[in-house]
Amino acid sequence: MTRLAVRKTYKLFVGGAFPRSESGRSYAVYDAEGAFLANAALASRKDARDAVVAARKAFGGWSGRTAHNRGQILYRIAEMLEGRRSQFVDEVAAGEGLDRDRAQGVVDESIDRWVWYAGWADKVAQVVGASNPVAGPYFDFSVPEPTGVVAVVAPQDSSLLGLVSVVAPVIVTGNTCVVLASERHPLPAITLAEVLATSDLPGGVINILTGNAAEVAPWLASHMDVNALDLTGVDDQAQAADLERAAADNLKRVTRPPVRRPDWTADPGLDRLTAYLETKTVWHPIGI
């Protein structure tokens, strides 16, 4: 007996909930061979607006948690990723056209990447913070603080490893984010949203929008309540320049798109962690 296929229509992930796009739109997602996989929500500018509101609301609580606690929550997410491993393998294999072994390797690498960033939660301050020698009776120290709400355009081709590699460093230091997932391969991002919803991550820390980055990104770039912009997934240089110009209005920190296609399996280094940090320096009188 043949079973009736369940044709899924996935939704967005905003503020810990799964709303449909405000516009009511969706689009079909195909695998590497062009066969139908599922429908995904096509986010509009108003979804982006709602996501920024959710991210801003979550920022105070998330950045106020202890670094240890943030690290524990990220480890917990890694556990949940592990639990969904075969689903991720299927989705990465179908979407990116990899064979099962390579897809498995990508998923393993993604989980390891997440764990690696989780470990940085309570270590980054030791590495990039400092106690500064000053010529006066002051104890002077600098500590890294999160920038705020970061809008991320996730890589278009590497739908899971690339996504994890841009999202984890943003949130581990206490930022919250709005992510525009890969337009052609959104399914791993949607499954990641399901992982996040069932982990201990507070709603609104990661908000995932699926759809056309060229349509939504300009609204995030010009949004006055967004503090930083990661353009890693923007392939068109002219468009990236426009977005960077729009971001200048409120002096957002901007990460430019990579010149060459990045090798996501390489050692990521600390650049992405430190890109969305502000340095707070305190002068504390001593010897009185």
Place this chain on the structure above:
Amino acid sequence: MKPRLCPLDHEPGKALRATPYTVPVSTTAAPAGSQIAEITSSDASLRRFLAGLPGVDQVGAEARVATLATRSIKTSAKAFALDLAIRMIDLTTLEGQDTPGKVRALCAKAAHPDPADPTCPPVAAICVYPDLVPVAKDALTGSPVHLASVATAFPSGRSSLDVKVRETADAVAAGADEIDMVIDRGAFLAGGYSEVFEEIVAIKRACVSPSGGPNAHLKVILETGELVTYDNVRRASWLAMLAGADFIKTSTGKVSPAATLPVTLVMLEAVRDFREATGRQVGVKPAGGIRTAKDAIRYLVLVNETAGEDWLDPDWFRFGASSLLNDLLMQRTKLRTGRYAGPDYFTLD
């Protein structure tokens, strides 16, 4: 009726109304103007009249506001609605922790809500506790912003009539040109309609300006969250209007639920029917819980559909709010600049 200014040729206020507003959910069996004196002549006749008001169709009222809340207000109509909503705000601070400094800051904001944009209109009024009226009066010198003060043992209204009258007179003498009084909900719920009536009349008398200037406008707070039923809201609205209220106001903002759309609908119907019956127009002020521009526009649609365009004016409709103003300013900035605004660029208050 004084003519209203319309900032654009095609009168975008009309866009708030897509269907004629002559279809009421319910009408009140309105008394003729000559009957008013007779109704208020005795406790028994007042009681008979209020008890005789038709009941409110609760499901109908809620369905009606739900329908109206879905109306889409865009572009020039939205710009018109946002500016109108700003002009209708009674910018309110009613906290135990209010300081003269905070009141002065709020007064500055009332006169120039968006310092970055000189075309932004001022709000209608500032609303403070009576002891801060002199501070606000001083800070508002030379601005068109009115000065409202709560009085009569706000928010509970639990005090003797003498104290309430004295408090009102004090606020008026200090320079308040609008008084927000609370009714005695305990008396109302116990059926002491004439007691409530007499109290409003007494406060109205205390609103007479001692310097011979124009009398203070009297807004009567019904505290609908404590009246429980829409029928009570309708009765209290009529009672306040019969006693001489210039405005009827939903709530103090200290009780939950505060202003809701159905309650405001019932009150708008009451003022509409009251003007039809007596020729006197009374204003409406929802207060408390209105925080977003979207909410405010829903109220404006409701006003236009229920009472009509005559009420779409700061003289006849007000919002009692504090955080609403920032959201209106952000929406206004979004319309002007084409990009979403952030709260970092507006005052914290």
